[in-house]
Amino acid sequence: MQTTIFAFCGKGGVGKTSLSAAFIRLLSEQYPQKRILAVDADPAVGLSTALGIEPPMTLDDIRLRIAQSIDKGETADAVALLSEAKFHLLDCITERGNLSFLAIGRPEAAGCYCKVNAYLKQVLEMIAGNYDFVVIDGEAGIEQINRRVMETVDCLVLVSDPSQKGIRVISTIRDVASRLAAAKHCGVIFNRTRDGFDPDGIEGLPPVLAVIGDDPEQAAHDMQGESVFSLSASSPLYGGAKKALDALLREINDEAV
């Protein structure tokens, strides 16, 4: 199976999760026969709410369970641990029609997320081949790019608001990603822009896939914790996501030809 992996990255609070969710909705609507995996790789755990899916278990739950069994002196053979991890992995994957959902969870240990990020990378390498599309809602900042969690990503979608800080973050992510050859395709979505915003004047950015203005309907959805699946097709977020997705799929198809 040919798998296309999209990953959303950018500064915190720019709408990565809403746009990831919109991509997931669009893919599941446009390709009802294809399998889609949605991955909440952000410890802030927002994608489950945006999709209206509550996972019974997260990757960090598995990691903790295995770490505790080692601490208790139980079996520590690598092969047995892998089998243990695979046993619980199916319980982490929530299936809804052609859509599967997997969450990294919120590690309880303060500070470092490297262990669960390393585990996420292994899990993605293991299971991505079962899906036609994988959409990863990445954590804010650059950590997951740096740690090569996104190494297998095909399309890196950088999300920013019009702020200098947001643009600086996506520039850094883009630089690191290109140094690590982390994605074949890369594009920018500007979200929550005001009238008069013109991305053409910003130098050194990858192609701009969409510019999305304020979206009161989506903001109200967010406030009420409603899923992106009930957002109307006339919403600017939905329209912008569709434009960006179509552009990326066109690029992928052109490359295939």
Next chain:
Amino acid sequence: MKLYEDLIAAIRALLPDTPDKACGFDPALCAEPGDKNAILFRGDMAYELGGSGKQSVNCTLFGAVPDAKDEVALYGKDLCELTQDTAFSHLTIVQLKDEDEETLRYETLKDIAFCQFRLYPKGYHIRISPSAGKEQVRVAKAALQQSPPLSLLNVGCSLIALLKAQPDVAAVKTVFITDPSVDHTALTALARKAKQITEAVQHTFEMNSLDCASCKMKPICDEVDGLRALHFKKEEERKKHDT
């Protein structure tokens, strides 16, 4: 191996005298191999053996196989006769070529026990929790609709083929139990004990403490004849080797 003999006898006592289905090992009966990372999605699944909170047991024991003959046995319904999630136990008895515990290597037991993690029959998604001694299996609708439908005898032959590729394996009997009237709770307890024995054997090879009073393996060594003697013997050999 004598260490597991009482357990094997206890398991036999829980099963009916004759299986519902059985066959000798035949490579032609092996199930078609699948992809090791393939997920069997719920929508493609007919049912799950050991699913919906039903009991499930996975256990590998080392001991004598009757007549040293490779065999697959099934107690209960076969895959094409089942229609919903059911309790499931899968027990495998492995007879070693060299049954002398004193020349035994823990690595040998481990390599043999881990063979099952490389079993990926197409349309039969196995997941095993070594810590809980559980085995759950998602069975594909497609595997039941094919002609002939996938049978547990096919799966058993595939497992035997993997085990027989190990140089120290003399014979294998693998037993599937889908009969809900068999006491799966008792099997769970016996599987736990088998795991404790294997851990104690591991301890014998890896730890050099001879202070039984402070050892967490004491309860199982008290219960299973030969474990403590094996540990002391191995430690003596280690000391001789060191001097």
